[in-house]
Amino acid sequence: MRYSKQRTAILDFVRESCSHPTASEVYDGVRTNLPQISLGTVYRNLIQLCEAGMIAAVEVGDGPTRFDRRIDEHQHYRCRSCNKLFDVETPRNSLFTADLESSLPGTLEAYSAMFYGICEACQDRKDDMDSTRERKEPSC
Numbered sequence: 856m857r858y859s860k861q862r863t864a865i866l867d868f869v870r871e872s873c874s875h876p877t878a879s880e881v882y883d884g885v886r887t888n889l890p891q892i893s894l895g896t897v898y899r900n901l902i903q904l905c906e907a908g909m910i911a912a913v914e915v916g917d918g919p920t921r922f923d924r925r926i927d928e929h930q931h932y933r934c935r936s937c938n939k940l941f942d943v944e945t946p947r948n949s950l951f952t953a954d955l956e957s958s959l960p961g962t963l964e965a966y967s968a969m970f971y972g973i974c975e976a977c978q979d980r981k982d983d984m985d986s987t988r989e990r991k992e993p994s995c
């Protein structure tokens with residue numbers, strides 16, 4: 856795989872981001888240093904980086920594909936209010952997977968799950984809607 860300056864900038868941006876950015880967020884991020892770059896180029900490079908196993912793509916159903924710096928197996932939690940994606944560790948040796956495996960027509964090697972809810976930052980925001988308290992940013 857050839858590493859252009861653009862591809863390196865795109866890879867760096869995804870690797871430094873904990874928010875699972877969309878292609879247009881990556882585009883906004885790298886455009887500051889590479890004003891010539893187009894959204895199409897960003898998207899093409901993101902797909903190629905996924906195919907090369909450098910980053911991962913996360914399908915979120917009704918929204919645009921998100922890109923993930925983590926390529927190891929993990930799950931996601933999506934906030935219904937702010938649409939942020941959070942990483943969730945895959946439960947190991949849990950009753951959940953044991954139960955699941957018994958109902959599968961074969962062995963279980965991996966699974967991909969999306970959990971939904973309202974994140975803490977959004978819950979806080981709802982609690983003190985009128986206050987000017989600075990909102991808490993989720994940590995990586």
Ligand SMILES: [Zn+2]
Pocket residue numbers: 934935936937938939973974975976977978
């Ligand atoms: Zn939220």
Ligand SMILES: [Zn+2]
Pocket residue numbers: 875923924925929930931941942
């Ligand atoms: Zn992730």
